Amino acid sequence: MNMAAVGQDKDNAVSTGKKILIAEDSPVTQDILKLLLTSKGYDADIARDGTEALKCLLDKRYALALMDFHMPGLNGSEVVAEFRRLADGKAAPVFVAMTADPAALLAEKNSCEQFAKVFPKPFDIDEVLDFIDFSQGGAGRAVVPEGLKLPVTEEPESGGIGPEGSAAALAQETARRLRNTGGQPGISSLADAVEFQVSFGSLSLRGLRWPEDVGPAGVSVATRSYLASGGGYDAVIVSEPALCEDLRALWEIGDLYLLPVIDENGSLGPCADVSVPSLPRGSVQRTIEETIRDFSEARMSVHVHIRQSKSLSDKVAASTYVRGNSLKPHYNANKKHGFDFDICLDAKEGAAAMAALSELGLTETVFFDRFHMCGGCRSVRMNVREECFSCRSPNLKESKFIHHFKCAYQAAEEDFRQGSDLVCPKCSRELRHFGVDYDKPGIIIRCQACGSSSSDTAVGFQCMDCGYHTDGEVAETTDVFGYALSEKGIAFVEEGPVVIGGLQTKLRFAELPLELVIQLNKAAHDFSEKETPFSLITMSFPARREMVSEHGIRLVENSRVQMMENIKNYFGGNAVTYHGEAQDYVLINRVSPENARANLPQYLEAAQSGLRIDLQARMTVFGLEDLFA
């Protein structure tokens, strides 16, 4: 359905009064709010920034829009204003603002009129839910719709976040408990938030604690409430012995996995980012402080799309980036597969995620070790031994061959030995003179179990987990690698999927400059009214990083600007150009996409005319169908 059609079909829009839009940039808050609202029977959509929110509002019909005030792109207030301008008489939802800075919001002239209610962050989630219920005319139904699909359950690697393994059941439980405690002073999420304060010396930080807040059963209800209300954490504090897979829940909600893991008792070993017992006395506070600061800084550099991604590969890439750009394996004899990565994630999941990134050229591999695996249970915990070729017994005894020159008798030394003398069993002569009477040309190995002999031994593996025996020659091996993000991988984390060509064939409205979105809507409208064609050309720069390192950012950026100027001149008044973050855009009126595609080489030539350097720009044409399909 295209955007123009939305306008026409607006009266036929699904007449649910329970559709809610959550415009929020924090992935954690997104996840929690969606979970809670869904459990109450609402149908919640997520918009990750202002532009996307605007598009959703124009596209669909919502009963209520929960808007974060500070968002990338345009802020909540701007979205509402823009919506009202473009809505064309479309019914507006109830707008509710959430903000950590109510003063700034109230300072805006129109805000008071635009928003039905403003919740200062961190807010009391119960109040928000109550307000929503109230505004939507009745108590929410604590019903989980059939076939409810939550983001966390979409990941095949996910083992669920609770012991029941069912996110839906957990959502129900969360909703029930929230209802029961709702309104009671002292148990509010704000009160809980105070408890999250953890102290190391004079350092006080907001800690997500194991096992209180995130435990074997997943993330606690209080923590969820705190997160939903926009609360944040500085670090994960592991205060009781835990295994790295116990912290799996961190990978399931938002970007909690980007928090440093501070292990107070050392049970996580290298999986933790800070292991307190291994730190020298007196340096604990400083180390934690520095780690939190480094992580926080690194997190800021992670592109919003990667932070919000639900793909485990993207998460592992971001985690690797934040954790000093390397994912190292270390031996772990407690694991069947013999190793763990230095993060709180199952090694197999981590390796699979890294393999996916590796295929895209985003990581570089460093060989770590080759493990032999049990043919029965895939364990690498195997005893390696020299064995008899015949019966596979390791009960071998080595002795030396003796060659008696005179009669050519050659046999193991025992056959010759009579007390301290060597006597030939064939000719009964005594062997006296080494090198003249006899020599020892080699060794012979006898199996004490079956009596067979050989000059060599076989190698075999005995599995210590299942007892299965594997011959050395046929034992399966598996190679373990460490990973580091390649230059492209770093760019991927910092600049988003554009680096791997994610935008070449698919445009994401969230990434388009706002003015362009507005213009596109206009163009689409014109097309449906008057059938005036238009084309959108994106100009991307896959070789940008190389260019910058070769020619410097200034020249590259200037050349980019010049290219846009050239294009503008080429089309005269017919084209409007927009400068985007990773790519530039040209909206050409009255040219069909087919024509534009045919003329693309000319456009490119025109754009590059008179430039000192070749930016190796790539142009892609999008038509109405490509944009709104």
Added chain:
Amino acid sequence: MNLISESLTYLFSQSMASMFLLFAIVIIFEIPRYFLLFLVGAFMHRPKQRPLEAAYRHRVTVIVAGHNEEDAFPRCVASLKEQSRPPDEIVAFSDGSTDRTAEVLRNLLAKGEIDKAYATDLRGGKSAGLNVCERLATGEIVVNIDCDCSLDRDAIRRIVEPFEDPDVGSVAGNIQVRNPEASLLATAQAIEYLVTLSLGKQSALVLDQVTCSSGGFSAFRKSALEETGGADAGGGEDLDATLRLRAYGWKIGFRADAVCYTDVPVKLSGLVRQRFRWERDAIRLRFRKYAFELNPFDPRFKISEVLHQIEFLVFNVIGAALMPFYVAWLFIQYGSFAIVLLLSVKLVLIFLDLIVFLMAAYTTPYVNSMRLLPYVVAYTFYNGILMRFVRLGAYLDEWLLDSSYRDSYVPQKVHDVRGK
């Protein structure tokens, strides 16, 4: 042509007495041998071929020993697996190889292609290697094969059949030439092997005179080897072991239908080296180590052993030794006419050789012999003249210089101490 017609004219104009004188050497040293072969050919009994089950009465171990044979071992083992009666056990031995032989054997062992593998770091000679393997073998019948030999499909099956006779201690295989087309010399050797090894041993078998179970391919009863102490130090260990078995009273068998192929030297130099080694070892063993067999006062004296010793002495040694004197005498007596005489002799011999060849071809199964027929003429010269001189050279070398005690086939450390 002129020379030949002259020879014929001369031949037919001779009296019986002068004929005998002229052809003394032929009459004494060639005819009896041919006559024996004819005789045996006439009464030849083909060995009775037994059903396949018979080949499984005894457990069979094949021993393959070699020095620096990394390429030959896998080929040889593969051909053993192709046998109609595959061996029950294969024991391989690398005798101080300096190439990858030991590693190759280890891999074969790991793959289960062979059952036992031994390797030494220092070379000890073939006897020592065979002795180890024979003792570690679990078969009642031990088959020795050179790893550069290849076998006919039924070779193992046939070579073990004669062991049904409990008196048989060893059975020689029928070794034939794999590369007769390599050179004229190789072709001549192919005919030689066919006549002397295949037909010759078949006749010897009839007379119980088989004296050598060749190292290339032959089978032994393990208990017999244990009784006689296996191989002794020094070269010609196959002849040595066989003679010893005979001395202990074991019967030696031969199977014409247990065929093994080997490559023979293509060039004269290689051939001469090989024959020098064989003949020297034969001389040393027969007339030094086993000289007692010719002494009627020795308690170990036996008629059956005197026969083959005298046969070898007369036909091989004296035949070769008289050759130069005979030729010299002919030239002194008849001047250049001697050439005509010698040619006349050769004509007769070619005719005899042709008949013998046909008989050998007829009695040797599986081998494609008839293609060698045109080369019988070459064989006559090869066997009658060339080989005589080679043998003579070898005998003189051994008698005068004891060369077999320095043979590089045996490590010097062994030569240094072994008895004569």
